[in-house]
Amino acid sequence: MFDVAIIGAGIIGAMTARELSRYQLGVVILEKENDVAMGTTKANSAIVHAGFDAEPGTLKAKLNVAGSEVMEGICQELGVKYRRNGSLVVAYSEEDLPKVQELYDRGIANGVKELSVIGKDELKALEPSISDTAVAALYAKTGAIVCPYELNIAAVGNAMDNGVELKVNYEVTGIDAVEDGYVIHGTGEDVKARFIVNAAGVYSDKVAEMVGDHSFTITPRKGEYMLLDHDCVGDITHTLFNVPNKMGKGILVSPTVDNNLILGPTATNQEDREDKNTTPEGLAMVETNARRVVPGINTRGVITQFAGLRAVGNTGDYILTSPRKGFWNAGGVESPGLSSAPAIAHYLVEHMAAEGLALVPDETYNPCRKALHKFSEMSIEEKNEVIRQNPLYGHIVCRCETISEGEIVDAIHMNPPARDVDAVKRRTRAGMGRCQGGFCGPMVTEILAREWNIPMEQVTKFGGESYLNYGKTREVKSHDES
Ligand SMILES: Cc1cc2nc3c(=O)[nH]c(=O)nc-3n(C[C@H](O)[C@H](O)[C@H](O)COP(=O)(O)OP(=O)(O)OC[C@H]3O[C@@H](n4cnc5c(N)ncnc54)[C@H](O)[C@@H]3O)c2cc1C
Incomplete structure (x- = not known):
């Protein structure tokens, strides 16, 4: 039995997991997609808002200002880019x-x-x-900018380095309350936990309904x-x-x-x-x-266009509620949710502690995460040194963003591991440039197949059935002709 199960590996789930990993607790994150940062956290404006927008007195206002104040320090610990640009x-x-x-x-x-x-x-x-x-x-x-998915990935990675378990491709489909907590059903083995954090973004109302909570609704609001x-x-x-x-x-x-x-x-x-x-x-x-x-x-x-969905709640504020003991909603976390995420995580953990979650500090907790080498940002001496240690850093795979094979291999094996082409892209920027992966995509596919020891045909763009290759041209052709 886990102490806490977190449903959703967006920025709220990630920051909550990291906050909990300071303590001697068994924590699991359940994520329906093939990777973390696949929901709203993947596609937003990436602003760490100063906090002048929200109505005074609301959770949005308080947690935005509190989150924004600690964001720079967190980014330093996690090795994530942050710029206080105003x-x-x-x-x-x-x-x-x-x-x-x-x-x-x-x-x-x-x-x-x-x-x-x-x-x-x-x-x-x-x-x-x-x-x-x-x-x-x-x-x-005090307004700033950050890379939201880099922050999300790094927070989950740091939480995992400190003992948190991540189950991807695990869609929660039902929850039963039992005497000492909850049994979670989904697209994998049942998971038992004493506490649940519902950080399911645009699906947070649906997950709340699984424990009989119909107190709020979410409307997706698209931003292009x-x-x-x-x-x-x-x-x-x-x-x-x-x-x-x-x-x-x-x-x-x-x-x-x-x-x-x-x-x-x-x-x-x-x-x-x-x-x-x-x-x-x-x-x-x-x-x-x-x-x-x-x-x-x-x-x-x-170079690209994209859209994200805000999880707009019907209350006008963040919905950080507990409809029953041990179950916590983080619903309606629309903008400035990214900026507020560290403070929302702190709020949830404090409230779970008040309900009996024992927060015994883990002496081995390390708040810092080793950042990936950023080859393009190195001096020529640093580049020579890393290539001497590992020649894969000398092989540039993504020409637009100058990303080396060494960085891609690191991203595949670091917590949380990159399992598909888009996961490599979000961790390394291979494919983020002008050609949008037109040149490096096939090479990244080859590297993923080699490192995971799977056939090229099993490598996907973003999990599920998003396969990129269907076999060798000659074989596919002869199959079609037969
Ligand atoms: C257009 C736009 C602009 C924004 N700009 C900013 C900004 O500049 N600054 C700012 O502070 N905020 C901004 N935001 C808000 C911010 O992006 C969100 O508040 C934040 O990303 C929400 O994170 P989350 O973890 O709650 O949700 P998500 O990132 O959506 O994560 C939820 C996760 O739950 C998973 N999930 C859902 N259902 C299940 C299930 N049944 N089982 C398992 N997993 C499940 C999903 O796959 C997803 O990974 C913006 C939002 C949008 C859409």
């Missing part, structure tokens, strides 16, 4: 100024530090490419994005938000920690919990609103 909410007219003031007042009430309203000259000095129509901005110096190549970032350094108004709501322009430029997101409610397709209308809206902030954006440099 954010600007841009006003274009006198009409927009009350909204800027409202956000400022909220930020102050929420305890956000280093917040100010700046005028046109200071704004232009900070961001020379910003639209000439901009008149003022809310400036949050465009991602631009490195040379499109230009002199943009801050995260640039439009003041929300009838022209455009919530669409931002921001550099990423990997020096791309991200534009988006839209906001459209839908019923489907899986549909993450982009649409021509959505992308057009992204482009129009992004150009409002930075008119000169070069959208010919788009």
